[in-house]
Amino acid sequence: MQPSQNAPLLDGGTTLRDEVEKALSNYFAQLDGAPVTDVYQLVLSEVEAPLLEQVLKYTRNNQTKASVLLGLNRGTLRKKLKQYGLL
Structure with missing residues (x-):
């Protein structure tokens, strides 16, 4: 992109x-x-967790709206939320 x-x-x-x-x-x-080492993973985890938190806040915890806003399918969003302890 x-x-x-x-x-x-x-x-x-x-x-x-x-x-x-x-x-x-x-x-x-x-x-x-x-x-x-692992700078790529470090940056992803440092950016992805707050991104998910803010998108959920913006969508009032509506995962369907959040997944559309992020361009992810809902299953992928849920997997990421679990990964970061947000679900």
């Missing part, structure tokens, strides 16, 4: 993508050369 040219701006005039890039840059700077 390509980043949207019309991505909504956050407070301060930045996009979500800008904030993620800044956070990752900070993370790697803090490593100071220390070995690290």
Whole structure:
């Protein structure tokens, strides 16, 4: 999926993508050369859990609406909710 040219701006005039890039840059700077593995999984878990929480809040815990909003089938959403202890 390509980043949207019309991505909504956050407070301060930045996009979500800008904030993620800044956070990752900070993370790697803090490593100071220390070995690290599984960064992909780390980032997914750090982003996915709060994403699911906020989407459920937005949809008032309606899993059907949440799955549509996320572009996931409801079974996949439930699996992810269980994975993060949200169900």
